[in-house]
Amino acid sequence: MxxxxxxxxxxxxxxxxxxxxxxxxxxxxxxxxxxxxxxxxxxxxxxxxxxxxxxxxxxxxxxxxxxxxxxxxxxxxxxxxxxxxxxxxxxxxxxxxxxxxxxxxxxxxxxxxxxxxxxxxxxxxxxxxxxxxxxxxxxxxxxxxxxxxxxxxxxxxLKMLAIPNDARLHPILAYLQEHLHENLKMPQLAARFGFSVRNLSRLFNESGIRFSYYVNNLRIMRAIELFADGGRTMQQIAYEVGFATPNHFNRVFRQITGVSPNAFVKND
Structure with a gap:
């Protein structure tokens, strides 16, 4: 401070x-x-x-x-x-x-x-x-x-991100935040950090984290940040936060927030 x-x-x-x-x-x-x-x-x-x-x-x-x-x-x-x-x-x-x-x-x-x-x-x-x-x-x-x-x-x-007690997950979660634009999959993540898929899955589960849900929340949160920065189309934002298609982005955004991306921006 x-x-x-x-x-x-x-x-x-x-x-x-x-x-x-x-x-x-x-x-x-x-x-x-x-x-x-x-x-x-x-x-x-x-x-x-x-x-x-x-x-x-x-x-x-x-x-x-x-x-x-x-x-x-x-x-x-x-x-x-x-x-x-x-x-x-x-x-x-x-x-x-x-x-x-x-x-x-x-x-x-x-x-x-x-x-x-x-x-x-x-x-x-x-x-x-x-x-x-x-x-x-x-x-x-x-x-x-x-x-x-x-x-x-x-x-x-609320509670977008919970910091797990197990320190082994900390660098993995930091990696996810920095690589949202990539096709994040459990096997590749496990190999990068020296885990078997089974052990990494168990580590996530024991910390109360559902991998796909967690990644989607990170992506939607980052999309909302990019909305505020401006200068990008909705399609550009969808790709930048890691969705293969704008339709997939729209569907996941609605699942998490209850509204479409366009409606969210309009309400702001």
Missing amino acids: NQEQESYISLIKQTSKETIRIKKTGWEEIKLPGHAHEKCQIIYTLSGTLHVQIGSTSYFVPEKHIAWIPGCTEHELSSKNRQVSLVIFYLSLDADDKDTALKEFSIYHTNSFIAENLKFIASKGTEIEQADSPDLYAFALSFFKLLPSISQDMGFL
């Missing part, structure tokens, strides 16, 4: 409970090591996509989506996009036992109503103080508390 990041995290930790802090990132690289603070963190991905690492699980947040990170949650932030623009809100929420959605990490899809309210709140500067702007503070806090109930939970995008 660099000095600027450390200073801002320290500022967040020192911010009073009666203050909503707002941070806007420009077109910059996102790479923030593990950290935690008491504030609930709501991240709106204006442009680009985001990876949120919590424990051994990596979550994927597409463009024009919201990551809801509860307070006191250790997390890392990163992105593979060329340029990323985020709006981040830090606030204190007193959630009772009924407000389970406020206490859990979630990814939400935005609509025009949500987007306009987020932009309105973000337009008020770097902080909203309850003492200085009680009505605005009350509105913003109420809006954020309602966010889980008025947003569509993107459950299919």
Whole structure:
């Protein structure tokens, strides 16, 4: 963590409970090591996509989506996009036992109503103080508390990548991410890393990873990242992430996300 990041995290930790802090990132690289603070963190991905690492699980947040990170949650932030623009809100929420959605990490899809309210709140500067702007503070806090109930939970995008406990799989999974454009098959992968097909299959199974499903998830996640970068046709993206035909890409994309690639892009 660099000095600027450390200073801002320290500022967040020192911010009073009666203050909503707002941070806007420009077109910059996102790479923030593990950290935690008491504030609930709501991240709106204006442009680009985001990876949120919590424990051994990596979550994927597409463009024009919201990551809801509860307070006191250790997390890392990163992105593979060329340029990323985020709006981040830090606030204190007193959630009772009924407000389970406020206490859990979630990814939400935005609509025009949500987007306009987020932009309105973000337009008020770097902080909203309850003492200085009680009505605005009350509105913003109420809006954020309602966010889980008025947003569509993107459950299919949760837990995109689980880091297995068995270290023997780590270089293999890293290889998969770097070679998605290739025709990835278990026999070739086993030979490259010195396993028999049977032993490598067992290693995946014992770690709770279904090989073909895992590879398809990686490919769809990479496709969504490429959507955000722009400059490519849907057909080019399909080939670039390793699908033999656009039809196969469309079918797998729909299986994983519930919508076609074109519909996904249009909704963003």
